Amino acid sequence: MSTVPTIHDVARAAGVSIKTVSNVLNDNPKVGPETRARIRQLIDELGYRPNLSARGLRSGKTSVIALAVPSLRENYFAELADSVIRAAARRGLRVVIEQTNGDRELEIEALSGGELRFIDGLLFSPAQLGQKDVDLLATRGPVVLLGERIFGGPTDHVTMHNSSSSRAAVEHLLSLGRTRIALIGAPVESEDNASSASLREQGYLRALDDANIPHDGQLIVREAHWGRESGAAAIRLLRRSGVEFDAVFALNDTLALGALRALGEAGLRVPDDVAVIGFDNIDEGRFSSPSLTTVDPGRLEIAETAVDLLVERIQEKGDRMPARTIKAGFSIVARESTGFPDASASDTALDA
Structure with a gap:
């Protein structure tokens, strides 16, 4: 009978302390890149998933982020969602997917609705909101913007060439x-x-x-x-x-x-x-x-970069940094x- 892998199993397989694994899960910069990569690979291989409820009680965070996209029937957004889920899992996060159907009111609701209190941050790809709506991005929580609809806003922005x-x-x-x-x-x-x-x-x-x-x-x-x-x-x-x-x-x-x-x-x-x-x-x-x-x-790069930027904002490491715009390679x-x-x-x- 198979058992659920624990943080102890990951630490043992990696030959490091439990604290080191915890630092990787929380994106602590103290862990070197080679060790970080090895631990993340072992987390994937062993299928370890953090106890999100316990972490939330300790930190005040839910360890859940949201991705709002126009339509999962479009292959690009479906595959983007898959890439985001995988990138988030490697950082100990779960992802809630919200489909806005390219509807302006649903996009506004995704940015300002009550659901924001149940998530730590939002990755947002609008289809109807445009440059005139840039002020709507000043929401109550961390947001990373995706796509080409709005530029120069108050949030980090990951897009393509x-x-x-x-x-x-x-x-x-x-x-x-x-x-x-x-x-x-x-x-x-x-x-x-x-x-x-x-x-x-x-x-x-x-x-x-x-x-x-x-x-x-x-x-x-x-x-x-x-x-x-x-x-x-x-x-x-x-x-x-x-x-x-x-x-x-x-x-x-x-x-x-x-x-x-x-x-x-x-x-x-x-x-x-x-x-x-x-x-x-x-x-x-x-x-x-x-x-x-x-x-x-550069879909994979977009997903990884967007999740990284969102995690920085969630952990308040980027609070004093200006909004950043990053374009993935192609x-x-x-x-x-x-x-x-x-x-x-x-x-x-x-x-x-």
Whole structure:
């Protein structure tokens, strides 16, 4: 009969004192990086979970944080949630997931609702709140902002290189000799210039400018919903319009997966006739046929960094520090949809 591992088991396996393990769980800087890494690895391997109730009674903290995202049906947010949960567990924290459905009132409630008293801090990815709502971030507890909707606020902010990574995606297609590059998922005209879609479109246009390729509005399909159906519909629209294209940059991977389906239905070979690149590096892209070349925007780094910053604020180590903005690194993950064979088994990360 298996027994629940204890802090004593972790200390014994690591050859350290119980106090050292406790310091790691509480992110005490006294523990060296090698020892810290070894203890965290053993915590994962042994499946040890701290007694959160006892810790809460002693510290006044719940050891619970929240992650508020627009929709777990979107692969990126589902995989981000998984990465946050794993990062938090290594720090002895549990995570409550709140889905806001991209609803403005629910996003405001996530920032100011009574539930905040039951958590130590919040990771918040808004879809509707924007720059004019920056004052709402001055909540009663620690908050780390994710995404592109608000900049320059009073909280720490972890985001991605949307524009430069999109530019690198188009440069990858250009390096393959593709010059008629369609963009699918571009923002509708009413969207603000700071949205992820707008920033990624800007990167697309800059790459064309750098290559002295004129902009062609017929190659840009604007779509507010980034799902498989929209990706497939975008390809069908391009074909009906008669516009020629030899590559597709989809602003997320689910759009790209829908595009792959529609290209196959039309008898177009990928990548021979049309090369395709997506954005987000979701797991599903490794197993599509062909496997999907994509931008990896640094999701794992975003999760780890956001949790670290939140823990600092919870422990009041960062109270006197100004708000910090950190952008994760990115890479192009080359697979079969742009002509890299056997990439589903071993992805090729290109320097960007």
